[in-house]
Amino acid sequence: MLLSSLVINGLFTGLIYGLIAVGLTVIFGVMRIINMSHGDIVMLGMYSAWILFEKFGVSPYVSMFLTAPLFFLLGSLIYEILDPIPLKRREMSSLIITLGISFVLATSAMLIFTADYRTVTLPYSQRVIDILGTRLGYPALISSAISLVLMCLFRLFLSRTHIGRAIRATAIDRTSAALLGVNVKRISQATFGAGVVLAGLAGGVLAPIYYVYPFVGSNFIIKAFAVVVLGGMESVTGAIAGGLILGVAEALGGAFLEHSLKDIIVFVLFLGVLFFRPTGLFGGRERNR
Amino acid sequence: MNLMIIENVSKKFGGIAALKNLDLAVEKGRILGVIGPNGAGKTTLINVITGYEKVDAGKINYDGKDISKLPPHVRARHGIVRTFQIPRCFAGLTVLENIMIPVLLRHSRGEAERRARSIAERMLLGDDLHKQAETLPVGGLKLLELARAYAASPRILLLDEPMGGLSQDRMEPIIRLIREMREDGLTIILVEHVMKAVVALADILAVLNFGERLAHGRPCDVMKLKAVRDAYLGEGHA
Amino acid sequence: MDYISPTSIDARLAEEVALSRNVIALIIPFIILFPVTASAQETFRIGAPLPMTGAGAAFGEKFKKAYTMAIDEINAKGGVNGRKLQLVIDDTQAQPPLAVTSVKKLVTSDNVVALIGGWASGVALAVAPLAQELRTPYLLDHPALDDITRQGNDCVFRLQPTTGMYSAALEDFLINVVYERQKKPIKAAYLYVDNAFGQGVAKYGIMPFFKEHSDRFVLGVCEAYSEKALDYKPLLLKVKNASPDVIIFTSYLTDGILLGKQAKEVGLTAKLVSGTGAGHSMQDIYEKSGGAVEGYFSSGPWHGDVTSPAWKKWRGDWEAKYGYPPGEHEIEGYVAIQVLARALESVKSRDVVRQREELRVGLKRTTMVTIFGPVKFENFDGYTNQNRAYNLTALGQWIGGKLYQVWPKRVAERDPKY
């Protein structure tokens, strides 16, 4: 009874971890850029959900899609900064640049919204549904469901659409993709935009179940890295699986260990997976340098 | 006398056999050419011999000892040196420094630089000594790959498509260099796609298909076999 | 060796040496000129190392508001001894190593006469010995860990009760009301945030209580939890499984909000649920948890007689200025400045080093009554300069969106709903 509740809970939380991580995965997969500002973009997503809810009463589950174009724009702009840097240098330079952007975003949010903690309390926030004997709040349920749907749609987008295939081709081999007529710069920019949109959507999904303040991004970033690596850095399916594993591990760890130590389970599991699969669960073999 | 004997070696990747009960031997001072269609297990063969992949079964005898448990760098120090199909130069170092790397393991820096220079001259890289390695054209990179391997004082050299992706006139010097190395007494396993080069160089030719040895013998004999023509030369040579 | 290849590593190193020498030579004058020494000052400067960025920024902002309001009021009346007060804030990001540098800057470069604040216990633990070394009075208004005033530092003063005192009113209530009503051993669960504050309340307050009264109370689940988790449901499910009669939380704000919401979600209830001040006494917890903490108790430092006219007036002033009702942080900060201002009255010299000593003596002598109670710094039970006069905690309860004081009886605004 307790066990099943824990696992179900873990799976639902895991879906949200997955969504937080997918954006990071796709940007890394295509450009080998570790986007250090990812957590702060999630934070922006949460703030935009909050402000639209406070001012206009729009539910975060709706507003997250309305603001998506803005996030795409933001992502494209960030990419514009990174694009002129020669590929060989990009790995390290982009680390520092996105870190700088992270500072800028967090501090700007503080100057605009103050450092106060904000939450979005939906009218049905206290309604509860029973799934196999496990009580789940409506917001948690809806957030997890939307996360799952979004991830599946994104997965389909990558495999079924023309742009998606171009993105994957670029991820596998930039040079060959260019030779095949893919506009690599465009695709990279679109990918960065998509990654940022996914982070913004994750913010929308988180807003009703978490709290937001300007530096909240750092709460997610390590977990998001863990999910991305567990799944294999480049694979969307991997990110989903990594998220679910993390969610369940955390739930069980939190119940059977002391809660404050639950992350030990997470990281030991993480290192264990890497020990046996040095490129993550769904990662391919390493690409030659 | 056989310098290297591969006995009954098998290697699987996720259920698919890359090498199946393979037997091969190379005589000292000879060139063994290995050909086969894509996915025949040629690169896996090199990986297995040099220690980049562990064998699932079988033995690799080198100079009378089983080496199949040793890590790559130890095998390299015993004289089993390979090149890579896609050249992996050490970017950020000059051509000379690239060649110095293996020499430095055994010699002081002054001596290493002297030796590296003479190897570079010999390998036709004398004009590019102080260029950054990553700025070389493909042909130069292939030469550098060869030069670096040669600098590691090999007893047996495993070349993974040293002529892949090169134009006709760029192949000639490489063929000449390999032949010179053989004349110096080096044993060579040459994995190559370019038929002409293999036939010109190899003393013995082995044909792999689906990880199995399809044929083995003098190049001119092997090339006549129907099975070989069907499996490998089918489209290209018909 | 007669030749060095021009791009070899050594040559590059030589070039690096040359280039970095130039760069560093260019920078060094800037570093040396870096700290600006303040000119002779006509004001009393008060230095506040606060978290203005990072996870604690919300609290840094609260104290900044409180200090500013008190200082503005005092300056409007002409300041102290004809001198105005001036606040100098330095951002510590709640990181002790940064706080140490901040304090050195405030004391030696900004020439502050006193230090105030710090917010986090860890910061205060690092700042206190430094303030002592620099002979600068340091008035703590929030960091609650007991150890800070137990190191015999005569320059370190603390206005508010320590962590060990937070739960006193709750303990009293548990024995006199809860146990009396049930008359048989009571099952309890205790969850506390894993940081210096939580550990302090657990170590000096709750745990000793349950140990002492183990005949009447059985402490089942008792765990530290991590502050920034997304999902507390596994933990709460574990508590629910043990079905305790009494649940006690020691929480900050954000974790308190999530615990409240998620306890509702998993259907965790008990006869009595109580926090121990901090997060659970803040108005935010009610609103931001969507009222999930309705009925929760909270045992924390007593912040004055909220029914008194003085308190009500102050509350009105605050709301008029900042647009929200004040909580424990706001009142602590505000009163701390008032206490400093009172002590500064005895400062006559013009030399800042002597001013600090006079202020220290002044603080030691201060006896005053503020809107939240009497203030007097005393040495007792191993504490130094700890305000004991209002060594008192009160139990509040969230009823209809307001935290009413319900226990002890003599300060209660209304009866507890229990």
Next chain:
Amino acid sequence: MKRSSHRDLVALLLCLGVLSLLPAVIDTRRMPYLFDVLFSVNVAVLLASSWNILGGFAGQVSFGHAGFAGIGAYAVALLPHHLQWSPWLSLPFAGIAAMIAAILVGGIAFRLRGPYFALSTLALAEVARLVVEGWRSFTEGTQGVVIQQKPLYLFEADGALFYITSLWLAGIALLAVITIGQSKSRYFLHAVGESEEAASALGVDAWRCKMSALLPSAFLAGMAGGILALHTGFLDPESAFSISRSVEPIILTVVGGIGTALGPVVGAVILVPACEFLRSRFPTGHLLLYGVLLVVFMRFMHGGILGMVRRKRL
């Protein structure tokens, strides 16, 4: 070769000697803030140089140097705490403890490449933090440990002592960097960093090579954490293992010039005072300005400041 390394050593010692005289010229008691900033610069040079040995020379980008620094810091805090040693005497154990941890880290993380390596070091640093937080009876957990800065025999634990100690520690780090930079092993480290397969195909023992970079790197990072903890006088897991301490040496090294020997020094000397200046002038907005500074810097100087040396060559 010998002559040039000799000359560098003399220059380094001369620099250290001159800088050591600073407390004699400027009274540390009157300007402790200045010496604090200089102390921070020294520690930053130490930490960033330590990172550079592993990340710059050997190409193994670590996100977990906070782990080594944190372990070093706890060595300095706990030895006096449990054994009543002088914290100053336990300082060398900061490096040793970090080095012992490094053996473990190498065993686990050196199987991994590139970003997988980087993020696994991040995970290992988190594990170290969680162990420190969880092992309350030994480490005091999240409550933290107070470190008594007892005087070191004849000296007082004042700004001058911290300044000079950190200066010489930074000097040792530079010595290590220059020694490695001029030795044969830098070639091997570079080769392994560029392509481990190719290096081992030539007979280079990649694992040992990486370990030979990790051990001194961890030792120096541990010393940095130790001296910093001693200076703060208080240690808690959150600040000791904070991710920003892992990130800081990366910023300094990359801005200074990754892969160069002295990049971290230049990065630290420029950025640490800049950061401190912004923080003291703009208590709320300083991170915004710092962020803009980083973005602009890296956008227009991709190779870092000393990276220009290389670009000129190409």
